[in-house]
Amino acid sequence: QSALTQPRSVSGSPGQSVTISCTGTSSDIGAYNYVSWLQRHPNKAPRVVISDVYNRPSGVPDRFSGSKSGNTASLTISGLQAEDEADYYCCSFAGYHINWVFGAGTKLTVL
Amino acid sequence: QITLEESGPTLVKPTQTLTLTCTFSGFSLSTSIEGVGWIRQPPGKALEWLGHIYQNDDLRYSPSLKNRLTIAKDTSKNQVVLTMTNMDPVDTGTYFCAHHWGYFDLWGQGIEVTVSS
Numbered sequence: 001q002s003a004l005t006q007p008r009s010v011s012g013s014p015g016q017s018v019t020i021s022c023t024g025t026s027s028d029i030g031a032y033n034y035v036s037w038l039q040r041h042p043n044k045a046p047r048v049v050i051s052d053v054y055n056r057p058s059g060v061p062d063r064f065s066g067s068k069s070g071n072t073a074s075l076t077i078s079g080l081q082a083e084d085e086a087d088y089y090c091c092s093f094a095g096y097h098i099n100w101v102f103g104a105g106t107k108l109t110v111l
Numbered sequence: 112q113i114t115l116e117e118s119g120p121t122l123v124k125p126t127q128t129l130t131l132t133c134t135f136s137g138f139s140l141s142t143s144i145e146g147v148g149w150i151r152q153p154p155g156k157a158l159e160w161l162g163h164i165y166q167n168d169d170l171r172y173s174p175s176l177k178n179r180l181t182i183a184k185d186t187s188k189n190q191v192v193l194t195m196t197n198m199d200p201v202d203t204g205t206y207f208c209a210h211h212w213g214y215f216d217l218w219g220q221g222i223e224v225t226v227s228s
Binding site: 003004034036038043044045046047048051052057089091093096097098099100101102103104105 | 115148150155156157158159160163171173174207209213214215216217218219220221
């Protein structure tokens with residue numbers, strides 16, 4: 001299965017907003033509203049910040065928001081904080097044969 | 112509180128079989144919608160779903176790896192075991208287990224596995 005496409009890196013200053021895109025196909029992101037976003041700090045367990053395209057799990061700040069248009073999902077982080085600096089990965093359901101596909105990750109740098 | 116922790120060898124030789132254990136707490140695989148999955152990440156590459164197992168022993172495997180993978184659970188020990196045969200250097204990477212409830216909502220920290228002679 002093909003991985004989802006993410007930009008390798010994005011950056012922003014504290015207080016700014018950044019958006020990370022995740023492009024798939026009509027067989028994964030375009031077909032299902034089962035897109036999640038993971039945040040991973042170095043040597044830490046990945047943490048889900050967005051599930052099912054838009055939903056924020058309990059404990060995730062409302063600065064994190066998700067959206068989807070066609071075959072592309074997006075994660076927006078507003079009011080950037082230093083602690084947001086991490087790698088972000090997208091994940092989508094891709095049907096009952098392939099099941100789940102992931103992106104290669106985007107490194108967010110807070111300047 | 113749900114936690115998961117991967118354990119196993121960090122170095123295996125080509126052609127050997129890798130066996131990793133995911134020990135979890137905070138849930139008991141007692142709900143049919145609940146499961147445990149395995150995901151890996153080669154260095155610099157995308158995360159790759161390997162497979163997962165549900166409470167009712169429903170198993171799902173990556174089509175590209177299904178001939179090499181076995182996932183099994185030991186409910187009494189709160190463990191899920193991943194076995195991957197015929198390891199190759201391209202299988203080098205970080206292996207994660209994750210709780211699955213509609214999506215992979217809680218993850219272990221991962222274990223780095225190197226395949227080298």
